[in-house]
Amino acid sequence: QVQLHESGGGLVQAGGSLRLSCAASGRTLNEHGTGWFRQAPGKEREFVALISWDGTSTYFADFVKGRFTISRDKAKNTVYLQMNSLKPEDTAVYYCGATSYFGGSVDSKDYVSWGQGTQVTVSS
Numbered sequence: 025q026v027q028l029h030e031s032g033g034g035l036v037q038a039g040g041s042l043r044l045s046c047a048a049s050g051r052t053l054n055e056h057g058t059g060w061f062r063q064a065p066g067k068e069r070e071f072v073a074l075i076s077w078d079g080t081s082t083y084f085a086d087f088v089k090g091r092f093t094i095s096r097d098k099a100k101n102t103v104y105l106q107m108n109s110l111k112p113e114d115t116a117v118y119y120c121g122a123t124s125y126f127g128g129s130v131d132s133k134d135y136v137s138w139g140q141g142t143q144v145t146v147s148s
Contacts, residue, residue: 026051026122026137033142036110044105046120057128058103062116074128110146117141
């Protein structure tokens, strides 16, 4: 099973940017659709973005379209989430997950591996 580790979170002012990384070990992430989800205090985990196993297809939640991008570096076995124009409501713990669905999934139940999460805090 692939092990995942997120990094890149931190504190940023509204309008700023962060790039999150999801690095895989154990097995290649390139055989899995990969998704980013987030969870704010008192809320359920919600879908943010996904990328297909080969990087040719991406999909975003409406609330991040035009602000976030997702990419895959096969050589580094890593998926990135570039977050621009951040808003206070983007504050959450961000998790990456790997799914056996090659195209990825918006349903967290379809994911078989998760990282430990990275905190993103956006101040107003």
